[in-house]
Amino acid sequence: MTSSSSLPQDAQNAPSATENATESLTEGLRADALMEEDVAWSHEIDGARDGDQLDRSERAALRRVAGLSTELEDVTEVEYRQLRLERVVLVGVWTSGTVQDAETSLAELAALAETAGALVLDAVFQRRDKPDPATYIGSGKALELRDMVLETGADTVVCDGELSPGQLIHLEDVVKVKVVDRTALILDIFAQHAKSREGKAQVSLAQMQYMLPRLRGWGQSLSRQMGGGGSSGGGMATRGPGETKIETDRRRIREKMAKMRREIAEMKTGRDLKRQERRRNKVPSVAIAGYTNAGKSSLLNRLTGAGVLVENALFATLDPTVRRAETPGGRVYTLADTVGFVRHLPHHLVEAFRSTMEEVGESDLILHVVDGSHPVPEEQLAAVREVIREVGATDVPEVVVVNKADAADPLVLQRLLRNEKHAIAVSARTGAGIDELLALIDAELPRPSAEIEALVPYTQGGLVSRVHAEGEVISEEHTSEGTLLKARVHEELASELAAFVPAVH
Numbered sequence: 001m002t003s004s005s006s007l008p009q010d011a012q013n014a015p016s017a018t019e020n021a022t023e024s025l026t027e028g029l030r031a032d033a034l035m036e037e038d039v040a041w042s043h044e045i046d047g048a049r050d051g052d053q054l055d056r057s058e059r060a061a062l063r064r065v066a067g068l069s070t071e072l073e074d075v076t077e078v079e080y081r082q083l084r085l086e087r088v089v090l091v092g093v094w095t096s097g098t099v100q101d102a103e104t105s106l107a108e109l110a111a112l113a114e115t116a117g118a119l120v121l122d123a124v125f126q127r128r129d130k131p132d133p134a135t136y137i138g139s140g141k142a143l144e145l146r147d148m149v150l151e152t153g154a155d156t157v158v159c160d161g162e163l164s165p166g167q168l169i170h171l172e173d174v175v176k177v178k179v180v181d182r183t184a185l186i187l188d189i190f191a192q193h194a195k196s197r198e199g200k201a202q203v204s205l206a207q208m209q210y211m212l213p214r215l216r217g218w219g220q221s222l223s224r225q226m227g228g229g230g231s232s233g234g235g236m237a238t239r240g241p242g243e244t245k246i247e248t249d250r251r252r253i254r255e256k257m258a259k260m261r262r263e264i265a266e267m268k269t270g271r272d273l274k275r276q277e278r279r280r281n282k283v284p285s286v287a288i289a290g291y292t293n294a295g296k297s298s299l300l301n302r303l304t305g306a307g308v309l310v311e312n313a314l315f316a317t318l319d320p321t322v323r324r325a326e327t328p329g330g331r332v333y334t335l336a337d338t339v340g341f342v343r344h345l346p347h348h349l350v351e352a353f354r355s356t357m358e359e360v361g362e363s364d365l366i367l368h369v370v371d372g373s374h375p376v377p378e379e380q381l382a383a384v385r386e387v388i389r390e391v392g393a394t395d396v397p398e399v400v401v402v403n404k405a406d407a408a409d410p411l412v413l414q415r416l417l418r419n420e421k422h423a424i425a426v427s428a429r430t431g432a433g434i435d436e437l438l439a440l441i442d443a444e445l446p447r448p449s450a451e452i453e454a455l456v457p458y459t460q461g462g463l464v465s466r467v468h469a470e471g472e473v474i475s476e477e478h479t480s481e482g483t484l485l486k487a488r489v490h491e492e493l494a495s496e497l498a499a500f501v502p503a504v505h
Helices: 017-045 056-060 075-082 099-115 139-152 165-175 182-193 197-214 245-280 296-304 347-352 354-361 377-390 410-419 434-444 458-470 491-500
Strands: 062-066 086-094 118-127 156-159 178-181 285-290 321-326 332-337 365-371 398-403 423-425 450-456 472-478 483-489
Touching: 086 099, 086 139, 099 118, 099 182, 118 139, 139 165, 156 165, 156 182, 165 178, 165 197, 178 182, 182 197, 182 347, 197 245, 285 296, 285 354, 285 377, 296 321, 296 332, 296 365, 296 398, 296 434, 365 377, 365 434, 377 410, 398 410, 398 434, 410 423, 423 434, 450 458, 450 491, 458 483, 458 491, 483 491
Parallel strands: 086 118, 086 156, 156 178, 285 332, 285 365, 365 398, 398 423
Antiparallel strands: 062 118, 321 332, 450 483, 472 483
16 A cells, blocks of 8 residues: 655645545555555455565555655746746655665755755655666556656756666656766766866766766667678668767767866876875865754864855865964964765766875875764764775774764764764854863874974074974074974974083083
8 A cells, every 4th residue: 555654744734634534545546546456465464575576556656755845935026936947856765774765865856956946846765676667667657657747847957866877768768858877966966066177077977977877779770880782781780871960979979078078187196296295394284074054164164264165065175275273272274175975976986086085095184074964874874984984094093073963863873973983063153062172182183293492593494483383383492592392293303403402511
């Protein structure tokens, strides 16, 4: 039987009891008609599984996810948004985990769709062992989805997964509207938010990698690659007009991709030089990593006053921002804000943004920001750590920063702080816990290895400045002969200060 599951919904938008009753009755009749033959069988089984076989009632149901519609009530707002928004229906396949997991995944897809500028009309998911290889949800359910598209007036279907080229084509043929998968949606958001030349190039490369196998038109109307014909032909399977439109498109895309890769490599060189300069000056670096919309940019602004764009939207930050900061003890370090991660982040994007994500791998400390107000923050932590593994940053020390502590469930907060070894709760919005975080950064950053005492003449003021910038000053005294410094510094600076170490009598 079709079972409906619900997500929280504003009270004023909730349908009346009569509407609910009518809808439930209609759904019940439709499900009964579909599944008359299975009733006795399902009563016998009375469970979700029989061995590895899913309950027939589970497979036969497209479950509606309540509360994900973003339709507007105000007429003027509706008129404004209809000019620019695509109207979408979301569809997912629930293969493992609980109903709550499936609903959370679709809720995230709804947030992605809204960030891309879409109007979510409805959301459904189906219980299956694995997605259907032809149409993702099976031919029967695809027909039901077509009816839903007609009923809601949607012009796009968004699937919660990466579809193969064949699945996209077959599903579009059935539902008769544009079909977009999760990967294409994320790529679209990245394309909207990329501002720098490098960001735009990386997104373009990822989009071309995604589009290459999905160019439509492969079939009877296309020729083989070779040309020629008649008696002068080159043998079997070589006759035809030569390169066709789709083959030309593929070749051009490959040429563009090669050009993009060269450009990105050149831009990477510039960033490497800046990073080497910081390394030469022995400035420690901290990278802020985390799930999209966890509050990374807000935290950067709170720690440095950087004034970076903060927006309640997924992937608002794409271009890495590096800012100078100081510990409470006066040590200088850099803070880098990085692109947000998301579950099932498309592999093309991880590859394209590898140079951007290197800020994480090259840092001395990772501040792993997680949204404390999220229902299942552990899933966000796992998704980010998977990408951190992919960019080879597993050896970098990590501090878990549970942000939005002011809006978090106290039990969830307690669980996170108990389970994570290096964790601290903060609120970038209110400033709570920021002082403790700064002290923790100071304690975790690598310290200069050499401790030295030197009497630096006033003529060597530049050396004193370098000790302040690159080392850790323990004590400083101004005498008639110069500045008496006791400090921890790196080996290179220690060798320069060795000439001013006072003689021991």
